[in-house]
Amino acid sequence: MPTERPLAPNYVRPTPSTPGGGRNRAxxxxxxxxxxxxxxxxxxxASRLFDRTTRERVWLLYAWCRRCDDIADAQDHGGELGDQSNAEDRIEAIRVLTRRALAGQPTADVAFDAFGLVAKECGITQAMADDVIAGFELDAADWRPRNEGDLLRYCFHVAGAVGVMMAVVMGVSPDDEDTLDRACDLGLAFQLANIARDLLEDDAAGRCYLPIEWLVEEDIEPGQHTKPHHRQELADMAAHMVTLMEAHEAAARIGAARLPFRSRWAVLSAARIYGEIGREVRRRGTEAWDHRVHTSKLDKIRHAAAAFFEALVNRPPKPSEMPRWTRSQLAERAASD
Known part of the structure; x- marks a missing residue:
C-alpha cells in the first residue's frame, strides 16, 4: 500500500523572525x-528636537499609534470617523497585527512593521502595547467615565501608556518605575488638554469623556452638555480638567529632568505646546469652542525656544503636591473592571 504524501513538502520552514517584518529600516x-x-x-x-536615532524611533512608534487609532475609528490620519460597525473585529485586527509585529513576523502593514522594529530596538513589551490597545477597546464599547478616576483611567490607556513607551524609546529603563510614572503623567496631561479642547467635536461623533458625576453635579440633562444654555457649566468642567492637566504636567517635568538634553528639550517643548492648548481653553471660557484652539507655527517656535532654556537650566520646580492619580492606581482600576 503506497504511503500518503504530505500536503506540503517537509522542507517548508516557518517564517523567520525579523524585526520590521523584513522591511528596510530607512x-x-x-x-x-x-x-x-x-x-x-x-x-x-517637537520630534525634530531629538537626536537622530531617538527621533527616528519616536516616528516609528508614532506610526503604530496613529495606525491603530485609524483602524479603531475607521478613519484616515485622524479625519472624520468612518463606519463604526464591526468595531470588535477592528480591535482584534489590531491585536493580531501587533502580536505578529512583536514576534518579528511580516504584517503587510508598514506601521505595524515599524512598531515591531522599534520594539525590538528599545525593549517595548507586549504588556505595554496591550495597555494602549485597551483604550481602543473602551471606545469600541461606547464606554463612558462615571467619575474622575474613570476619566484618568481612559487617559492612561490612550495617552499615558503611550508616554511610557515613548520614555523607553528615549532610553529610560523599563525597570525605572518612577521615571515611567512621570512619562505617564505627561501623556495624561496631553490627553486632558485634548479632551477639553475637543468637547464639541467628540459630542458630534457621539462620544463624551466628561464623567457622569460631573454632569450630575452641574445638573445637566443626559446628552445636553454641549447645548448653548449649558455653555458656562461646560466651561467650568473644562477648567477643572485643565487644572488636572497642570498637576500632571508639573509632575512630568521631574521625569523630564532625567532625560538626555535633546530628549528633555523635545519633551518640554511638547509639554509647553499642549499645556498652552489647555490653558487657552480655560482662558476663553464659554467661547472656547467657537473656534478650535490651536498653536501657530510662531507659537511652536516660541515654546521650543523657552523649552531650550528650561532644559538647559534643568531645575524643575517641585510640585506642592503630586497628582492624586498614579499610574499603578489607574492600571489597577483597569484590571478590576
Missing part, C-alpha cells in the same frame, strides 16, 4: 516621518 522611517507630519503638526515639530 523605508520604514520615511513612511513613519510622513505619517507624523500629516497626523500631528505639534508632535512633528
Amino acid at each position: 523605508a520604514l522611517v520615511e513612511k513613519a516621518r510622513l505619517s507624523i507630519k500629516r497626523g500631528s503638526k505639534s508632535f512633528s515639530a
